[in-house]
Every structure is written in structure tokens, then in C-alpha cells.
Amino acid sequence: MEKNQYSIFESEITVRPDDIDMFNHVHNSKYFDYVLAARYEQMDRFYKMPMEDFMKAGYGWVVRTAYVDFKRPMILGDTALVRTGILTINEKGCRVQFEIENKRTKKIASDGWFDYVMIDIASGKGMKVTEEMIHTYSV
Known part of the structure; x- marks a missing residue:
């Protein structure tokens, strides 16, 4: 089975x-x-x-499982560099990996992953992730 590589993106949070x-x-x-x-x-x-737009189309992502490994504390005024990226995605959902780096110390404060399932907002029930969705997130 071919393993896809997905992009990792970064956001800053103070x-x-x-x-x-x-x-x-x-x-x-x-x-x-x-x-x-x-x-x-x-x-x-x-x-x-x-x-x-995702919600207007009737979809939502819900966290099923989350794992966080806390490595170092962050304090008031620090800036978190939050890097996330899809690790795996299929019709059942996706796993998003993350790491949070303290911009001041340049050290990882925490890392881990979240398992998401897609739901139909109207019913609140889980639904299959479509091929179109998988393609949208395969950047």
C-alpha cells in the first residue's frame, strides 16, 4: 500500500x-x-x-481520539508555532499530527496527534469521507 506524503502547515498563536x-x-x-x-x-x-463552507455543505470534523505528549512548559507572552499536517486520511476519517514549538526557546513544547471523523451535521452521525474530500486534503 502506497503511503502518501501530506503537507505540514504552520500557524502562530500568542x-x-x-x-x-x-x-x-x-x-x-x-x-x-x-x-x-x-x-x-x-x-x-x-x-x-x-x-x-465545510459546515454550509453539511459536514463537520469531530475529534474521536487525541494524544498529546507534553515536553516543556510555555509561559505568558510566548508564541506557539503550531505545525500540523495530515498523517493519514481515508473514508473513515483522518489522523492529524502536530507539534507545538516555543518560538522563544526554539524547542518543542508538545507534540501528538488527533483522530477526526467526519459527521453529517444534520443527523450528528458519522459519515464516509468522500474521494473529493480526500483529494482536497491531499496537498
Whole structure:
């Protein structure tokens, strides 16, 4: 079976005061937010399919499984370089890999992956990813 190579895209997100936990670093839940915010931006900028258009067509992406490996803390004022890219995609969904680099230290703060399934927004049920969708994300 041929393994496809997919592009990796980068977005910048600045750590805000409300991202900080009681230990004065980014709360673990915010790393999920950073990845989701980056994917939202990247759907528009790089895949040319803004989430709004995707939803108007009746589709949605829902996280089924997420894995995050926390390596180093980030603090207020840091900039997260969030790099994401499709690792695999098929009719059942896709796996998106990510890494978050601290721009200040140039070290990886976290990495991991998300498994997404596509749903029909009207019914809320999972649906097959079409060949057209697979082609759209194969950049």
C-alpha cells in the first residue's frame, strides 16, 4: 500500500493571560485549543476550504481520539508555532499530527496527534469521507 506524503502547515498563536494555570504556565487543555485553532486557520489558508463552507455543505470534523505528549512548559507572552499536517486520511476519517514549538526557546513544547471523523451535521452521525474530500486534503 502506497503511503502518501501530506503537507505540514504552520500557524502562530500568542500565549494569553487566560491560557495560564496556577503554576504560571500554559494549562494542558490550551494545547488542544492551539491545535484546533491552527487547523481552523489552515483549512482556509492552505486547503482553500474554510470551516464555514465545510459546515454550509453539511459536514463537520469531530475529534474521536487525541494524544498529546507534553515536553516543556510555555509561559505568558510566548508564541506557539503550531505545525500540523495530515498523517493519514481515508473514508473513515483522518489522523492529524502536530507539534507545538516555543518560538522563544526554539524547542518543542508538545507534540501528538488527533483522530477526526467526519459527521453529517444534520443527523450528528458519522459519515464516509468522500474521494473529493480526500483529494482536497491531499496537498
